Structures are given as C-alpha cells and as structure tokens.
Amino acid sequence: MYPAIRSFCAAFLLSASIATNAQESKYPATPLASKHFAYPTGIPYQADTDPNLVRGSQTGYNLCNSTTEGPNSLCQTSFLCAIDDFCLWAPINPNSTIADTEGEEVAWCTKPGRGTRIFPPGALQGVQFTRTPDYVQVVGFVDQTLINLRPDDSGGELDPHGADLRGNPLGGLVYSTAWSGDNNTYTQVLEWHNFMGGGQFCFKACDPLGPNAPQFCAHNYDRIGCSYNAPSNAQNGTFESCMGDSQDYPGIYTGTDGVVSTYSQPPESLGVISSMPYDPKVPPSSNCVQYTSAQLYSALGTATATASGTETSLTSTQPGTSTSGSQTKSGASAGASQTGTTSGAGRVGVSTVLGVLGFALVAVFWCRAEIFLF
Template identity: 40%
Template sequence: MFPFASLLSLALASGALAQTYSATYLPSNVPKTTEEGQSGTNQCGTGSDQNSMCQNLYINSIDDFCLFAPPKPGADSTIGNTERIEVAWCIKPGYGTRLIPDGAITGAHFVQTPDYVQVTGVGDLTKLNIAESDVGQGGELDPHGADGNGNPIGGLVFSSAFGQLEQIHEWTNFMAADEFCIRACKDGPNAPALCQHIYDVMGCDWNMPGNYQPGSFDSCQGDTGEPMGVYGTSTFHQGQAVTPPAHDAPATSSCKPVSSIGNFAVTGTGSSAASVTGSSTASGASVTGTQRNSVSAAPSGSGTRSGTSSGTAAPTGAGSNGAASHLGGSAFGVMAAGVAVVFGAALVV
C-alpha cells in the first residue's frame, strides 16, 4: 500500500499548482465574441429584447439572476440538443438579454455561501423555449464543454455577490422544462471542485441538493456544501456501475422570504430563519415542500440527456472565456485528487 505520508505529499503538491485563466472580462470591456464558433454575442448593451442573442449571464440576488436556455422553441429544443447555442434569460432588465416571462418561475431559492452563490427552483421553463419533453435531469451548461469553449460556446457569467462586479470563471447550470439550478463559484482553489462540470446527466438534485420548493421565494445565507462526486478520499465518476447518493443539503440561515419575483421588482415580506411559503407569480398558490437532499442510487448511465456530453472529455483548456484550470487545491478535494493520481484513476477537472 502506498504510504499515507507520500499520498498526502502528492495531494498537497497537486494543489499547489497555480490556478490560471486565459482571460477576465467585464461587460464594459468584453469583445463581441469570446470563442470561435460562437452563435451569439457578449456585447449586449443595456436594452431587453426577446430576440436577443446575448450570452452573458448574471447571478446577483433572488431578484437579479439569469439562466441559459434555447434561443428558439420546438420539440427539438432540449438542452442536450441546444447546449452550444443557449442564450441568457434574466429576471431583471438592463443587461441586453431576453427577460424571463413573469410566471415562468414558480419557486426560487437564492443561497449565498463563502465560496459560491446558488439559485435552485422550479417553474414552467417551456416559456424559456425548453422542449416540454426535457424533464427530469434535463441538461447541463458550463464554461468548459467537451472542447474547452463552453456550453454555450462563449457563454460568460458575471456576479456582484462577492463585492464588486466580476467575471465568474467556474459555474454550472442545469436546466429542464420543470426545474433549474445554477451555481457560480468564487475564484479560488476550491472553485473547480465546487462547480464541477463532469456530472452532466445527474441533474439538479444530485449536483446541487437544496430547496426546490414550489410556491415560495427566499434569499438565505448558507454553509459551503461538499463538492459533488467527492466522498472522503474517493471520487465518483459518471458511468460507474453504482451511483452514490447526493450529499445532504448544506445548512441555511437568515432566510428572507419575498412574495414573488418578476421583471421589475421583488416585494419583501420580512425575514425568518425557517422555511416559508409564499405566492408565486404563476398561480398565486401557496405550496409547502421539503428540501431535496438525496436521490436513490441508480445506474449512472440512466440520465435522460441527449447530445454532446461535457463529461465525456476533459476540457482541453484555454478558451478565451477563461475557463481553463488545473487540479484545484481544495481542502476537501485535494486529497481525492492525490488518491486518483496514485491509483491511476482519471480525475477530470
């Protein structure tokens, strides 16, 4: 057996590599496109247009976030089929994007942690052109893709959640016709592990366990969760015979409920440390629910997503959207990386 001390040294050495990104932009200085073959644009202006091809996404707060979704409706507009050409749909106007129609999102839950911000929720996302057949796991978008150019190609994410507005280099966004989740990770050694992109057929519940309660909207503080797919010193890889359960949903606190979200305002209804219910913009119904913090083990090839899988190949790096990175130095991921190296496992980052 490989000595533990040597294993630890190898893991720490892997984590000591410098994390680099090929470019960092702001909306004010971004070029028209940031990747070859990009179908949309990153120079989006400040207007709102339901035919916009803007591929800049923002995640700032419960009333100010965006999602990637298809540019056109149709039976073939599953995320797996359209992942390379998705466009940004936003709650708030002013970014040059399409607006999420009022009532499309019937439950949304924003969580700010020390290392990432996340929104989980449900709704009728066929209003964002997602095919009604694309339910369940849906499909995944991220800044890597199979070729390092991102899904969508050239898609950028910005956030002011950690202070001033900045580009987020590591992020992951799952979309289905009835459910969504998005996480944007603060730049740092933990970011690649906490915004891992290789579990693209596993869906929201497994990748981002949390609150998916319909009929309510809130903003919470939260603990940083465990990185998806990492269990102690072992790392699960999609396609293995047995799929482990999802991690438990991290604890949240200081939750502030709002009555609804829409294109122009969110109305506050007080604050509470407990889960609350509220009225959605779609039906006005108050619905109670529970956090989704685990899924049953199942063969890992059972996801419904079709199309190019971003987990089938490691990003070759170096797209100008700045997504290229190395084995991260995460306190909870670096040991797993060392184990994978020692025993010859291919740890994809």
C-alpha cells in the same frame, strides 16, 4: 500551360493541408475558462474567436445593450448576483432541448437593462438563492416551455468547459456582484455550472478567488443533475434568500462506514443511471428571508414572451445594427450537440461537409496526377 497547372495544384494542396489541420484541431488556443474580460468596459463582441474549430462560430454575442434586449436577443453574457438578479441559460427557439442546443444557449434574466432576454411572467415558480463561503447559487422551479424548452426535456448541464474547452454555450460569460463588497462591482466567474430541465434548474457561481472553485463547480457530473451538484432545500412556490454552508464537492461523499469516496460517473453508452451509491447531503442554511414573486420580479410583468412557434435568426449582428435579411437557423449546421449529454462538442452539417470533402478529394487526386504526369 504545365507551369500554370503546377502552380495552381501546389497552392491548392497547401491550402487543403492548412484547412484539414484547422478542422482536425479540436481545442482553442485559450480555453474559455481562462479568458478574462472586465465588465462592462472590457467585454468583446464575441468571447469565442475560433470559428475554424469543429463547432464553428459562436452563435450570439457578449457585447449587449439596450439595442439587443428583448425576446429575440442573442446575448450570451449572464449574471448571478441575488435572488432578484440572476439569469439562466436556455434555447433560442421554441420547443428545443438542451442536448440539441447546448452550444448556442442565450441568457434569460430577471433584470432588464443588460441587453438579454427577460423571463416571461410566470416562468419562475419557486427560487432559493444561497450565499456560502465558496459560491452563490440559485435553485428552483420553472415553466420551461416559456423559455423555449420542450415540456418533456429532462435537460442537461451548461458550463464554461465542454469537451473542447470552448464552453456550453460557446463563448458564454458569467458575472456576479457577490464578491464586490458594494454589490455594484462585477466580477467575472470563471467556474460555474447550470443544470436545466425537468421543470427545475440550478445555477452555481464559484468565487473566482476561492482555492477550490473548480471542485465546487465541477463539470464532470453532467448526468446526475441538481440534487447531487447543487443540493438545496428549494421548494416549488417558495421564493427565499438564505445564507448557507458550502456543500461537499460534487461526487465526494462519506459512506455509512465513515470512509470518504469519490463517485465515478459511468459513460453514457452504459445507459441510464438507475442507482447511486450515496444520497446527496444538503448543507445547512440560515437567515432565510421569504418574498413573493411579485416583490422580486415586478419587471417581468411587462416583459414580452417569445412568440410560440417562431424562430429567431442565428445570424449575429453588432448591437445597434440592423438584422434585416438575416438567415434563419439550419438545424444541421447550427452547432447542435453530438450526444444526449451537454458536455460534447457539436456536430456539423453532414451533407455540406461530405460535399466539400468530395470536391476536395477529387481535386487532390487530380492535382497529384497532374503534377506526376507533367
């Protein structure tokens, strides 16, 4: 009997050690911003394949098609191509906040055909698309309740990094035709940021071949919003596409004395940012062409909005397979944000973890005692 006990305990302690090391590991083997996938032929089912890390598994999927398109889509492959062809990251379920769902946002888009959710009619209330030498960006106004955000949510930032380098959302991919030459070939965007909340949005995709993409699409100013990260002349009620100069890098500014300085964002623990040492400088734009919403988004008139007050299942399935019997979201274990910012890694289900840890500790002490006694 004693050898059997020793064998069991040795195996258990080894597996416990492996599991503990896996849970303590925070970073993936390859950061999301360093993963390359050709669109559409090289898209994996999920870009994030590290379910044993702190935030668990990627919520949705990247391999999207006609079987996944619609108000319940969990597609996490996004696009930023033109004023009539872009997506925004927003929550899966109604009445959500960015802070609580940053790791699991899905793509809401203007253009059907890619397997995503489509903006409900009336969601987009003003849009300015700008093409610059270093990036393309879309800035505008949105009825955020129509894309599942609480009306009072001031929001936050989504980007391909996050505190654990897995991105927010986890596994979120972005593509653009802006640098294809034929407006038909998709390039993966490795550096981007998308601010959502307060009835506004901005989404910038930086040229993957540009030498300064990480600087233009900085992800360390998540608390100062669109005005400083993507300054523009966007106006509510106006829809226009422009050419423009590149902005100063976010956080870099020239003072009244002519000295160039770098702004350091204070930690959230110090409270609300009530003042800034500089005003954002809006870069010049030109060749702006205005449109009506109907001209740009006629396809949205037939889209079906997500039913208010309903929740979408978070159990991912391969495109084309049945979702019957899927389990709905559990708020404590769905990868929710740990803090009010959108750059932190998510919290896990506390009660579940404590229960597992309690069992594990009892088993470890028992096994060590058994090994010592026998």
